Every structure is written in structure tokens, then in C-alpha cells.
Amino acid sequence: MTTNDLIRLLRKNQALILAVAFAAATAVFLLTMNARQKFTTKALVSTGVISAFSIENPTSSGKVDRDYTLSELENLIALATAYETMEELSARLLARYLTLDKPQRSWLLPATFELVRELPLEDIPRQLQTLPDEQEVLNLINYYRTREEGNALQSLIYSDEEYFGIEFLQQQIKVYRRGNSDLLEFVYTTTDPIVCKYTLDVLIEIFMRRHAELKKNNTSRIVEYFADAAGESARRLQQAEDALLKFHTENNIINYYEQTRSIAYRKEDLDELSFKEKMVLESSRASLERIEEQLGNRARLAELNAGLIQKREELSRLSTQLAKYDLLGSGQASPAAERQRLGRQLEQVRQDIQGYTQEAFNFDQTPDGIATQNLLDEWLKLMMEAEQSQARLLAIEERQKEFEAIYGQYAPWGSQLKRIEREIGLAEGAYLEHLHSYNQAILHRENTLMASRLKVLDAPFLPQESDGQRLLFILAGFLGGAFLVSATAIGLEFLDNTLKEPRAAALQTGQEVGAALPLLAHKPLKGKKAARQQATLERSAALLAQMARFETLAVDGRPAHILATSTGQLEGKTFVSLQLAETLRKEKKRVLFLYPIQEGPARQSGMLTPAHPDNCPYLMGNDTVQKIQEDGFGWAAAPGRQLSDYDYLVMEMPALLGGWYPVDILRYFHLGLLICRANRAWAGADGQALASLKQALPCPVKLVLNGVQPDTLEAFIGETKL
Secondary structure (H helix, E strand, C coil), X not given: CCHHHHHHHHHHCHHHHHHHHHHHHXXXXXXXXXXXXXXXXXXXXXXXXXXXXCCCCCCCCCCCCHHHHHHHHHHHHHHHCCHHHHHHHHHHHHHHHHCCCCCCCCCCCHHHHHHHHCCCCCCCCCHHHHXXXXXXXHHHHHHHHCCCCCCHHHHHHCCCCCCCCHHHHHHHEEEEECCCCCEEEEEEEECCHHHHHHHHHHHHHHHHHHHHHHHHHHHHHHHHHHHHHHHHHHHHHHHHHHHHHHHHHHCCCCCHHHHHHHHHHHHHHHHHHHHHHHHHHHHHHHHHHHHHHHHCCCHHHHHHHHHHHHHHHHHHHHHHHHHHHHHHHHHCCCCHHHHHHHHHXXXXXXXXXXXXXXXXXXXCECCCCCEHHHHHHHHHHHHHHHHHHHHHHHHHHHHHHHHHHHHHHHHHHHHHHHHHXXXXXXXXXXXXXXXXXXXXXXXXXXXHHHHCCCEEEECCCCCCCCCCHHHHHHHHHHHHHHHHHHHHHHHXXXXXCECCCHHHHHHHHCCXXXXXXXXXXXXXXXXXXXXXXXXXHHHHHHHHHHHHHXXXXXXXXXXXXXXXXXXXXXXXXXXXXXXXXXXXXXCCCCEEEEEEECCCCCCCCCCCCCCCCCEEEEECCHHHHHHHHHHCCHHHCCCCCCHHHCCEEEEECCXXXXXXXXXXXXXXXXXXXXXXXCCCECCHHHHHHHHHHHHHCCCCEEEEXXXXXXXXXXXXXXXXXX
């Protein structure tokens, strides 16, 4: 169906469409005459989801996460319309209006006050309606609302009771997002404008409080978790530090690493000193052996050596004691008198040794010719150096043993200290991490609370006029009635499988449509309608005659034979044939029209043929067929005329499916016209009859559609102008 077809269909049924639409609007008007008017109030709340400042990222570029924004706004809308929110709203409304003892224009209308007094609360104590304090009434309502036993208050709250029922509130309260912003619009509609405004005020208050509690609870749990974690980390850190302090106290450690470094440096110095003293001692011993060999084995020298050995041992003993005092330094206290005594003894031994050596001066020369005095001086010097080196080495070895003991003590302390320090490092890292997370959680909580702080931009207003729903209902009834009729007409049009117009006829029959004639009104028309109908008929007939002329142009000789038939009865064969004949006659063409009749006064076609000399009836039967086969159509010519005097011969034949049909004479025709009514369906039998006709006729067959709606016919013949 094209747009033009749809427009024609609606124009055709416009009277019925308007009648049903007005009837529906009138019915809605009558049904809503006694309905209570409804009032609507609105409020606008800023959520701050997009526009809020972020203290977590104050330098952000303003980019918004679309999915996060949609999710947050959906959560806010769900919270505003949640079941528990409506429960609290219903309880607070009941508490407010049950405390009123008389109508007050600041709270509700008198009619609403009567409805409140008639609420079904029979099994609830009268105390509920006599308490002057709204908070006490609210507590009592919450008590009865949460009881396991059913009561009238529960039935009222969880019903669709106007003003107070949860189902009613959920249906009438709507929350929308305003465009693409982060604003929420609250809309509430009811029959009392004062209650309407107060209800929305209470709802927004409950919504903002529950939202703040929800955000605070969500973030507080995170803050508490990190606070506990930071406290536990601090406790572990304190325990590790206490263990380190105890370790230092018990082992008298001031600074382990400095002390161990000092001990290592001193031990290295001591080892180096020991190595040098050994070198000096070995050198002195080697020199003494060489000098003693040069001095020889004289008896006096032996005595001198024995005395010197004794004194040397004494000198070594005294030197060792003094070396110990010098190496130990101030770490060991030694009285000054003792040091002086040792010094005097050491000096006395030196003098004794000098005395022994003085006697050796008598030996002037060695056997090798070397001066004995020089050798003895050198021997004495080397002997004293060797004894002193030996004494220092003994003191150094004792000190090295002390360092080995210190090393054995400090080595395990280092591992224990490392372990304690690792524990402190881990505990400190965990504490700092948890402390940072705790600070971030606090920052996130404050940012969330600040960013999600709701603000009422437009508070609910007191509606002064009704929302005009009655007018909308009437308009909806009008449009609904019009739509119902239009939809029905369109549906019937789609279900209509009749030929109805040339395009549909060509699709169903598979035959080219040569012409189409309009449907004529049953009652005589007057004025422009009659003129338009006549003009359409004349134009259609002219196109039919034009098609016949074009199809028979190639016919040799005259007249051109045109066959008019149909598959069924009452298809309008006679009407179409007469229109064709009359149109051709108006064009100064001589036309012989043959139409069938039966024996008796009745005509099969059902209509009278106008009297004309060239309109000739014939009896349906084999005699007519035989006559045509023997003599042609000359017998049908008007008196005084020959068949060759005619330009066209139009012969109407009975229906193809009507019984008798003169098949034997079909070979004489030059054009076949199959006439069909537009208000009939094309059946399989029609298709078979058409196929047989096309097989029997030696000429083309054109489909002529009769009784087409004039508005539909314009698409085929063009617009008719008066």
C-alpha cells in the first residue's frame, strides 16, 4: 500500500472515523464529569555527580566517566523510589495527618481531612489518633507496622490507598534525570495540592538523609579497616623497637656498627704491628748470631755472656711489664709508683749490662782483626733490641687473643641485630603503608561526602491549577477512536484480496489490464458529483476505445472483430460492450454490437440493451454457431447494410464458466476482452478459464476491470477535470 492509497482509504472512511472519534471523546467527557481534579508539583535536586569539586584530584581536566555517571544516577533514582523509602514516607504522612483534630488549610483540604478520618483503622487503639505529638504517633505507627501479626495499619500502608498507600505512592511519584545533567527531577501527582507539596517535601528530606547515611556507611567501613590495620602495624613496630632497645641494653651496645668498625681497625693495626715486631726480632737475632761468631769462645766472654743473659732476662721481664702498660693505655689503671719502680729497676739492669760490657772492652780486637769494642757495642744494642721486641710480641699476642674473644662475641650479635632490624623495617613499611591508606580513605570519605552532598535547587511548589488530565483524556479518547477505525479500515484493506484496482488485478490474474471503468452510484447524483462521475466514465470509455483501436490497427479488412466475455456471471459484459460501442460510434465509427439472449422474455445479462439499428441480439445455441460458420456475421447487419460497411464488430459472449460457450467461432476474432468486476476475488477456476480462452483465441486478450472505485481509478486514467 502506497502513501496515496493510504490517503485515499482514510478520505473514503473519514466520516466514519470522525463519527467514532467524537463518540469516544463524548463518552470520556461524560465518564470524567465527576472525577476529582489532580494537581502536580515538581522539585529539582542537584546530585553533584558531575559538577562537584574533587579534593582528591583538584587539577582534574573535568573528564566524566559516562558509565559511572549513569550508574550513580540510577542508584540515586532507585534510592528515591525504594520500598523502604516509601514505607518511611507513608508512616510520616500518617503521623502528620492523624495528629490533626480539624481541617487546616496549611496542611490539607477539608475533603482530604474527611478521607483521613474515614481511614480503616478499627483494630488500632484510639491512642494513635489522640496523641498530640507527631513523633510519638510515628513511633507507634512504626511499632504496628513492624509487628508480625497483621493489622489494619499494615493493610493501609501496604495498599494503594490514596495519599498513604505504598503502591499509590510508587505509582504517582516519578523521579527522572533532567536531560544529560546530574539533576534529578521529582514529580508527584495527587488530588490535594497541599498534600502534594508536603509529600514531596518529606520525600526529599528522607531521600537526602538516607543518601548521606549510605555514603557515610560505605566509606566509614573502609576508614575503620585501615585505622585498625594502622594500629596493628604500629603495635608490631613498637614491639620490634622494644626488642632492639632490650638487645642494646643487655649487651651494652651504644652503636654496634661504629664499635665493630673500631674493633676491626684496631685489630688490623695490631696485626700490622705484630708483623713488624717479628721482622725486627728476627733481624736482631740474626745480627747477634753473626757478632757472637766473630767474638769467639773465650772464657771471659762466656762469663760475660752468662751475666749478660741473666741481666737480659731481667731486662726482658721488666720491658714486658712496661710494654703491657703502654699497649693497654688508660683501659687499665696502674699506679705511678709502680711504674717508677719498674723504671728504676730497668735503668739499674741497663747499668749492670753496661758494666758487663765494659769489661769486654779489654778485648780490643776480634780474631778477624775487628775492634772488640765496636762489636760489643753493636752486640749490646742488638741484644737489647731483640729482648724488647720479644717482650712486645708477647704483649701483642695476648692482645690478639683478647680481640679473638671480642670477635666471637660480636659475630652472633650482628645476626641477631640484622634480624631485629629487618623486623623493624617490615613493621615500619607496613605501618607507613597502612597509615597512607588510612589518610587516603579519610580523604576519599570527605571527598565522597562533599561531592555527593545533595542540594535542592527548586523546592516543591504549591500547585494552583489542575494538570488538565481530563482534557488529555478527552483528546486521547478522540484520537483512540479515530485510530481504532483507521486501523480497522487499514487492516481490512490489507485483508481484502479482491481485484479492486488495475495493479492488484494484474498481479492476481497475471494478465495485462487494458482498461478500467468506474463504479457508478446506485442512486442518481446531482451537481458536481454527477458531473465528475460522468466525466470519469467518459474518460474510461475513451481509453477503452483507444486501446481497442490500437490493438486492431494491423487487421486487414473490415470490420475488426472484438470479443467481450467474462469468466463468471454478472461481471458487466453488456455494460462494458455498450460503452465501447457507443464511444466508437461517437468517433464516427460504425460498430455492430451482438449480444446473446435466451429463448423467452428474460435476458441473462440482467439489463436492457438500448435500441439501436446496429445492436443485434442472437440466440445462444449451436444454431447460431452453425450459421456463423456457414455465413459469417453478415446476417447480423442492419437492413440495407453489408458486414463490410462496419468498422468494428463487438460480440458479447456468455460467461466462460456459465455452461454453453461457442468455442468454434473464436478463431474469427482479432481482440479478446476479459471483463471482471473489481469487487470480486480471483479464483483458480478463473485462471483455468482464462488459460483456455487464450489457448483458443488467435489474438491477444486484454483484461477490462469494471466497477473500480473512482478515487482508485484516478491512478490509472489520470485526474479528471471538470
